[in-house]
Structures are given as C-alpha cells and as structure tokens.
Amino acid sequence: MGIDEATKRVSELRDTLNEWARAYYVKDAPLVSDHEYDKLYKELVSLEEQFPELVTSDSITQRVGGKLLDGFQKVEHTTPMMSLSNAFNEQDLRDFDKRVRKGTSKSISYMVELKIDGLAINLTYNNGQFVQGATRGDGVVGEDITQNLRTVHSIPLSLQTPVTLDVRGECYMPKESFVRLNDERDKKGDSVFANPRNAAAGSLRQLDSTVTAKRQLSTFLYTIANPEALGLTTQTEALDYLDSLGFKTNHQRKLCHSIDEVWQYIEEFSDKRHSLDYEIDGIVIKVNDFDAQNELGYTVKAPKWAIAYKFPAEEVQT
Numbered sequence: 001m002g003i004d005e006a007t008k009r010v011s012e013l014r015d016t017l018n019e020w021a022r023a024y025y026v027k028d029a030p031l032v033s034d035h036e037y038d039k040l041y042k043e044l045v046s047l048e049e050q051f052p053e054l055v056t057s058d059s060i061t062q063r064v065g066g067k068l069l070d071g072f073q074k075v076e077h078t079t080p081m082m083s084l085s086n087a088f089n090e091q092d093l094r095d096f097d098k099r100v101r102k103g104t105s106k107s108i109s110y111m112v113e114l115k116i117d118g119l120a121i122n123l124t125y126n127n128g129q130f131v132q133g134a135t136r137g138d139g140v141v142g143e144d145i146t147q148n149l150r151t152v153h154s155i156p157l158s159l160q161t162p163v164t165l166d167v168r169g170e171c172y173m174p175k176e177s178f179v180r181l182n183d184e185r186d187k188k189g190d191s192v193f194a195n196p197r198n199a200a201a202g203s204l205r206q207l208d209s210t211v212t213a214k215r216q217l218s219t220f221l222y223t224i225a226n227p228e229a230l231g232l233t234t235q236t237e238a239l240d241y242l243d244s245l246g247f248k249t250n251h252q253r254k255l256c257h258s259i260d261e262v263w264q265y266i267e268e269f270s271d272k273r274h275s276l277d278y279e280i281d282g283i284v285i286k287v288n289d290f291d292a293q294n295e296l297g298y299t300v301k302a303p304k305w306a307i308a309y310k311f312p313a314e315e316v317q318t
C-alpha cells in the first residue's frame with residue numbers, strides 16, 4: 001500500500017474508531033462487538049507502524065504511552081474552580097431558595113445534578129485539541145495530569161469543532177471497577193482503596209500513565225469556564241453544548257421550577273443512588289440562568305447561586 005492509500009485508510013479508520021469509542025465510552029451504547037473494534041484498531045496500529053509520518057497526537061492509538069514522569073507540574077486555572085456550600089436538610093434548602101429569590105428579581109429555575117464522588121478535573125482544548133488536563137488542587141492551582149487523563153476513553157483527544165475552551169467535571173471509578181481493582185490488589189497482598197473516590201484519585205496521581213490506563217476511569221463533565229463567551233445563557237444550554245461536543249455528561253439531571261420539585265428529586269435519589277453504577281455523595285442545585293448567577297455572585301468561598309445537598313453518611317457494614 002502506498003502513502004496516499006494509507007493516508008486515506010488511516011483517516012477512515014480513525015473516524016470509525018472514534019465514533020465507536022464515543023458510542024461505547026460516552027453514550028454507554030456500543031455499536032459493535034469488542035472483536036470488531038479490536039480488528040480495526042489493530043489495522044490502524046499496523047498502518048501507523050508502517051507509516052510513522054501519519055501518526056498524530058489525537059490518534060486513538062496515542063492514548064497510552066507517555067514518558068514516566070518524576071513529578072507533576074503546577075497549573076494555574078484560567079478561572080478558579082468553584083467549591084460549594086452545603087445543605088444537610090430540607091430547611092437548609094428552603095433557606096437557600098429564600099436567599100436566592102431575595103437576591104434577584106429574575107424568575108428562578110434550578111438545574112439539579114448528581115454530585116459525583118470522584119476527583120474534580122479541568123480539561124483545556126485549543127482549537128478543538130485536548131492540550132492539558134489538571135486536578136482542581138486548591139481551586140486556583142492544580143497539578144498537570146494530562147498524560148493520565150489522555151488514557152481515559154470518555155475524554156475526547158480532539159473535538160469535531162475547533163473550539164478553544166476549558167471544561168470541568170469529575171473523573172470517577174465505576175463501582176464495579178473499584179470492586180475488581182480491590183480484589184486484584186487484595187489477592188496480591190497490596191493495600192486496598194477505601195472507596196472509589198480514593199481509587200480514582202490514586203489512579204490519576206500515577207507517574208506512569210500505563211497504570212492509569214488499566215483503571216477503567218470515566219468522567220462526567222458539568223461546567224464550561226466563561227460560558228457566556230460562547231453565547232451560552234443557562235446551565236441547560238451549557239450541558240447540551242458539552243453533549244454536542246462529544247463530552248460525557250450525566251443525564252440524570254433535571255430542570256426544576258420550585259424548591260419543592262428539587263426536594264422531590266432529592267428524595268427520589270436518596271434511594272435510587274444505591275442502584276447507580278457510580279458513587280454520588282449528594283445533589284448539586286444551581287440557578288439555571290447565568291445572568292441571575294452573576295447578579296447573585298459569590299461569598300469568599302463559594303457561589304451564592306448554587307448549593308450541594310449532602311446525603312447523610314451511611315453506616316458502613318463491617
């Protein structure tokens with residue numbers, strides 16, 4: 001096969017494999033069998049070995065294999081990554097709702113989202129290319145874990161539109177992966193992780209990304225930095241835009257038009273959360289309209305337009 005034919009075939013393989021990977025890892029809806037996927041993947045690896053000049057950093061074959069790091073570089077976030085104040089009962093939520101309605105004349109609806117128990121991350125894309133991934137750190141400065149995040153299949157290495165933006169979300173380990181990992185570690189006499197959040201954090205703080213690649217991590221993205229610069233006016237629009245770019249968002253979200261509706265959702269997930277295949281430690285309630293968010297502003301620590309309802313800690317069965 002000559003270079004022209006190889007170039008064409010490599011492009012076809014990447015488009016097909018990226019579509020299949022998005023279906024499997026982002027939409028949880030596989031289009032083909034693992035065997036079918038592996039067949040094309042092997043063909044792409046072979047062509048890239050025959051024609052190294054065709055390898056690009058966003059090729060699906062380049063997710064694993066960065067060099068062994070001797071530490072993590074510090075990264076300053078373009079805008080601070082927020083933290084949330086907490087609510088522990090219905091009255092706390094009703095007090096929050098009163099403060100919100102006192103703080104703005106706008107009509108209020110709430111975007112209600114599951115609070116994923118993982119590690120907060122920031123992903124930076126330049127002209128649609130994934131260029132940097134970082135931990136939240138203290139909210140202002142985090143650590144560069146780009147190589148490790150490149151191994152997480154639900155994180156696109158390139159977007160279908162050449163947009164420059166920062167997106168934030170949670171990297172987590174599914175419950176099943178957590179149980180399997182601890183079984184393997186226990187059998188080898190290694191220490192086990194206390195919970196999926198610690199397992200995800202430990203997996204992302206690896207200096208060797210080939211270890212991270214084996215940990216079956218996933219993500220839910222939920223924030224775009226400076227969303228109004230992209231013409232987005234609500235959290236609903238921001239989440240739909242993240243979906244359209246090929247990111248994995250959590251579809252259990254609900255737009256609520258009263259705090260009563262928010263409380264119903266919380267009561268519903270107080271039980272349903274145990275049947276999810278990932279851990280959550282609460283529910284995040286956000287004023288949906290960005291103009292109203294800006295009017296409400298921030299306290300020193302956290303936004304006045306959002307709150308995290310925390311589920312009561314559960315008795316650990318020993």
Ligand SMILES: NC(=O)c1cnc(N)c2cc(Br)sc12
Pocket residue numbers: 082083084113114115116117118120170222284
């Ligand atoms: N959907 C969300 O906004 C969300 C989900 N899961 C989380 N652990 C967090 C943390 C902050 Br801070 S926001 C948020």
